[in-house]
Amino acid sequence: RSMTQDALAAACCGQILVPAPAGADIAAGYASDMLSDVMANAPEAAALITIQNHVNTIAVCTLANIRAVVVCHGRPIPEDMRKAAAAEGVGIVSTDLSQFAASCAIGKALEDAASA
Numbered sequence: 001r002s003m004t005q006d007a008l009a010a011a012c013c014g015q016i017l018v019p020a021p022a023g024a025d026i027a028a029g030y031a032s033d034m035l036s037d038v039m040a041n042a043p044e045a046a047a048l049i050t051i052q053n054h055v056n057t058i059a060v061c062t063l064a065n066i067r068a069v070v071v072c073h074g075r076p077i078p079e080d081m082r083k084a085a086a087a088e089g090v091g092i093v094s095t096d097l098s099q100f101a102a103s104c105a106i107g108k109a110l111e112d113a114a115s116a
Contacts, residue, residue, distance in 0.1 A: 003026050003113050004026070005091045012105045014070060016093055018090070019091055024068070026045060026110075027046065029049055031102075033051055048070065050071060067090065071095070072097055
């Protein structure tokens with residue numbers, strides 16, 4: 001039950017801004033804007049679904065073994081966040097969807113992948 005970053009982006013009508021490393025399959029999703037919550041509760045190999053568009057988000061992803069960040073509502077991704085993501089091996093996907101809509105779409109895609 002996992003998906004690639006390409007499948008993740010397709011599921012949430014998103015655009016890949018920073019590619020995840022090859023083989024960095026995504027096995028779960030986690031929606032939160034509270035970075036301490038992400039560190040404490042996000043499952044391993046997850047995609048973080050958030051509106052947090054700053055470099056600290058990437059630091060938390062590294063600590064929590066999160067493979068990709070889905071930044072919602074079309075929020076702009078600053079250059080320092082992009083550079084940190086590339087250096088740390090965390091993919092970034094941008095979507096115009098809300099966190100709720102992106103979470104539902106990604107959850108469905110993960111379920112479909114599990115039953116395939």
